Amino acid sequence: MLSRKTKYGLKALTFLAKREEEEPVPISIIAESENISQKFLESILLSMRKAGFLGSKKGKGGGYYLLKNSNEIKVAEVYRILEGPIAMVPCVSLNFYEKCDDCPDESICSVHKLMIQVRDNTLKIFENTTLEDIIIKE
Amino acid sequence: MLSRKTKYGLKALTFLAKREEEEPVPISIIAESENISQKFLESILLSMRKAGFLGSKKGKGGGYYLLKNSNEIKVAEVYRILEGPIAMVPCVSLNFYEKCDDCPDESICSVHKLMIQVRDNTLKIFENTTLEDIIIKE
DNA sequence: TGTAAAGTCTACTAATTCTATAGGATAATA
DNA sequence: TATTATCCTATAGAATTAGTAGACTTTACA
Numbered sequence: 622m623l624s625r626k627t628k629y630g631l632k633a634l635t636f637l638a639k640r641e642e643e644e645p646v647p648i649s650i651i652a653e654s655e656n657i658s659q660k661f662l663e664s665i666l667l668s669m670r671k672a673g674f675l676g677s678k679k680g681k682g683g684g685y686y687l688l689k690n691s692n693e694i695k696v697a698e699v700y701r702i703l704e705g706p707i708a709m710v711p712c713v714s715l716n717f718y719e720k721c722d723d724c725p726d727e728s729i730c731s732v733h734k735l736m737i738q739v740r741d742n743t744l745k746i747f748e749n750t751t752l753e754d755i756i757i758k759e
Numbered sequence: 760m761l762s763r764k765t766k767y768g769l770k771a772l773t774f775l776a777k778r779e780e781e782e783p784v785p786i787s788i789i790a791e792s793e794n795i796s797q798k799f800l801e802s803i804l805l806s807m808r809k810a811g812f813l814g815s816k817k818g819k820g821g822g823y824y825l826l827k828n829s830n831e832i833k834v835a836e837v838y839r840i841l842e843g844p845i846a847m848v849p850c851v852s853l854n855f856y857e858k859c860d861d862c863p864d865e866s867i868c869s870v871h872k873l874m875i876q877v878r879d880n881t882l883k884i885f886e887n888t889t890l891e892d893i894i895i896k897e
Numbered sequence: 898t899g900t901a902a903a904g905t906c907t908a909c910t911a912a913t914t915c916t917a918t919a920g921g922a923t924a925a926t927a
Numbered sequence: 928t929a930t931t932a933t934c935c936t937a938t939a940g941a942a943t944t945a946g947t948a949g950a951c952t953t954t955a956c957a
Contacts, residue, residue, distance in 0.1 A: 657861065757872065816904080818955055
């Protein structure tokens, strides 16, 4: 399941990517437009700023803005920041690998083998999809 | 993330599928072989019995056994029983559809569009993979 | 016929994660 | 200096996960 955090994060980013103007957009505007709790969105945008996707400006006229072009922001990167590993089990994760405590030998684990397939497929989509690709013009 | 429940369930099923013999296997054997808490595994096997994948026999010499051939049990079916929807958001689920409360119009939601792709890819794998396919002979 | 072995069923619990909320600090602008 | 907006820390309620506990039922077999 995709967490609300990631869902909201992606929505906020595409909201910003959809705009032609480059001026900062206050959280309140994004929250209202996308039906997201403003306080919750605050923390989400903050972590995306820290991750280098967003810039921010304080005070009047301030808000958040994209630091890169929308075709330079991969869904995979956003997903990893907000949601964590793309893999369904840690033992097949490329960026967050962990050994399963119940599994003595990955090479003979059928779940492992299966989940590698799923990871590869999902990864392919997330790595090859940028914000630009998921924008829907109204 | 795949829950331990589903992971254990799949492991238990493949454990049974790997055996040539048809005699019931007690929970304790499966739990020990696969390093799973026996009590936890109990409830998992029970729900798979109720779902029609497993048969059981009580008393001495009892245990669980597969009711179908391993090539007739799709990962997708097992996954839906133990984990729930394959889709990452309810609004793109085929079997567990729910409208998102924050989203007024799915047709213009970029997350929706993206998650349909992921669902289709994962579904393809899970629908076309049976227990037989993921067995690893030692 | 008694006993041990096995599944069945209900209820409970500890820990973790998720989804926020509260409130003040800091910074920019007019 | 008042206003607007982000920044930051702490906290809290709800839900989910991953088990545990214990009594009950059924079966095989000595």
